[in-house]
Amino acid sequence: MTAIYILWLRQLKRYVRSRSRIVASLGQPLLFLVALGFGFGPIFQRAGQGNYIQFLAPGVIGMTVLFTSVFSGVELIWDRQFGFLKETLVAPVPRILIMIGRTLGGATVAIIQGFIVLAICMAAGFRPSAIGGLPAAIGFMALIAILFTALGTAVASALDDFQGFQLVMNFLVMPIFFLSGALFPLMGLPKALSIVASIDPLSYGVDGLRAALIGLSHFGSAVDLAVLAVLSAILLAIGGYMFARIQL
């Protein structure tokens, strides 16, 4: 447990001390909020769907958590080649514990980022329907964060090349985000798109966030929770297995 705690703490310290990284990571969510939120707002309203900022905010928060989580895998590749990872891999600690510590650390950072973006959304006019939904929102952020940090770790464990990782992530992360219902409602979609959205894990994360923050859900919160919990467990197991097999 000490190993998990110390590695979790390390991730947090690194995040808190990297102010430029914190600021830079807010650029994309801000852009989506401003460009899409205010840009498409009138169209969304005219289509009878209500306030687009209200609809979009949970999607932007989900996006923030997704990207922060997955790109924690980039850190693993960097560490793997000539950084701190060697130090942890020769330590007398089961590798699964190292992976869990790193994953929890990456997930915590992603949740913090999610909260910062929630604050930005509220500054842009977003209002949660009830403050009592915040704990559930935190829970869904945590599940999204753990799931996708574990995914990033699993992918990064199999690659030793930074560019390879970027390629995989761009062919995986961007489709996951754009097809998740973060930007558009999942109701009334063409069948093919509806099927793809239903197998996209982030769809359930964004849906859960929307349910918690504005009381709007497509799949139902219980389904969202079950899917995310099961997938998180599976990806943690896969990520742990891949991480344990790393050779330098």
Add this chain to the structure above:
Amino acid sequence: MIRAQNLTKVFGELKAVNDVSFTVPQGEIFAFLGPNGAGKTTTIKMLTTLLRPTSGKVEIDGIDPTVHQNEARQRFGIVFQDPSLDGELTAWENMDLHGALYKVPRHIRHERSETLLKLFELWERRNDPVKQFSGGMKRRLEIARGLLHTPKIIFLDEPTLGLDPQTRNQLWTHVKALNQTEGVTVFLTTHYMEEADRVAQRIAIIDHGRIVAQGTPQQLKQQTETETLEEAFLKLTGSTIRDEDASAADRMRNMARLWQGRR
């Protein structure tokens, strides 16, 4: 203390380490010398559980590290060729983290961290982020960190690479003192022949993955009828410059230099 028997590592069609055998008794300073790409770092990685051997046996203090990994890892410290510190953390935090991973109780690791940081003249900078340290300071911190859990064996993979002569001299003085006062077994690799000649009690010379000679520095000079270890080394391995393809690690190091700058 360290035993390798018919150790082999194959990467695809390349035999990086080919049937290597040696024994390092307790308390010895043993140097593993060889040209670039000879198999030195690959051998160290197999000894320290970072790579699984293709075949052969390894023993660290009587333990097979391929079977009892965590038990073996408790027995040694290692200073890698490339820095493995966390630059965003302070010197003290790097030490504390290492101690926690090696299950050193908090009050003991704080005491030892203070002793080691003072020994390696880093105490005044303990609260500074490591990214602000010079190369020599980082090396000293890595060695201090490697000794925090009082290992019986320390692996030093090119520990003085890129350091100025004063820092190199200081490092070896500390290492020899540890060997003499605490009986730490030292397994080192280096390109600096005069260091190996001065510091090592026995030397193995590896080339193209095979050990070509083993013995004390004096024995190697006599065997090759040369005056210096460097001449003996060149006689045994040839004087052709070795070309190597850049590995993924080399490419990323170059990227790091572009992004971070040298310190």
